[in-house]
Amino acid sequence: GESVGLHLPTLSVQEGDNSIINCAYSNSASDYFIWYKQESGKGPQFIIDIRSNMDKRQGQRVTVLLNKTVKHLSLQIAATQPGDSAVYFCAGVPYNQGGKLIFGQGTELSVKP
Amino acid sequence: KAGVTQTPRYLIKTRGQQVTLSCSPISGHRSVSWYQQTPGQGLQFLFEYFSETQRNKGNFPGRFSGRQFSNSRSEMNVSTLELGDSALYLCASSRRTGVGTNEKLFFGSGTQLSVL
Numbered sequence: 402g403e404s405v406g407l408h409l410p411t412l413s414v415q416e417g418d419n420s421i422i423n424c425a426y427s428n429s430a431s432d433y434f435i436w437y438k439q440e441s442g443k444g445p446q447f448i449i450d451i452r453s454n455m456d457k458r459q460g461q462r463v464t465v466l467l468n469k470t471v472k473h474l475s476l477q478i479a480a481t482q483p484g485d486s487a488v489y490f491c492a493g494v495p496y497n498q499g500g501k502l503i504f505g506q507g508t509e510l511s512v513k514p
Numbered sequence: 515k516a517g518v519t520q521t522p523r524y525l526i527k528t529r530g531q532q533v534t535l536s537c538s539p540i541s542g543h544r545s546v547s548w549y550q551q552t553p554g555q556g557l558q559f560l561f562e563y564f565s566e567t568q569r570n571k572g573n574f575p576g577r578f579s580g581r582q583f584s585n586s587r588s589e590m591n592v593s594t595l596e597l598g599d600s601a602l603y604l605c606a607s608s609r610r611t612g613v614g615t616n617e618k619l620f621f622g623s624g625t626q627l628s629v630l
Contacts, residue, residue, distance in 0.1 A: 433616035444518075444604050444621035445557075452616065490557065499616045500547045500562030500608065501570050507556065 424491035539607030
């Protein structure tokens, strides 16, 4: 079946440290992945995406790693800032169902000053 | 460029009523999808529309329906509201066109529906 799950519901880091948020997926949700950030009272905000033919993609202060062997992806945030505090979701797209995102449960990131 | 716009922002209804939510996608985006977010179930896919046609549907009862207009704006309707329908309803748009293609989805701020 289709499923995407996050490993930890909460993560607390010190300001300036690097954060790593993990996510696992089942066989079906394996074509395309997106990481979203959601702040209280707002909709999910696009962070970065990665296609299944890639292993790594970098953005501004963020890196997504995809390990297809163990069906795992991670979001790395460099030099975490207080403004990074939010709930982070990974979402996967099943093959040939491009408009349908399967979301994980989310990891709440807290950044301590 | 304006983002995805959803109206209304908040809505309070009573059981048995029906509700219509509206979504205006990013200009040039023709694919619109809808999601329900609750604390217990998280974010769940409702349906996707492209060129006024429903292209994909999630596992929700028939009380949940939607449509898309020729200008790509979309509405979703929930009839015979139940307490469990209380949720944040999110709309997302993308440039996706073909069935087998993937594009980034951008979300609106959602409509918070409370059913009393």
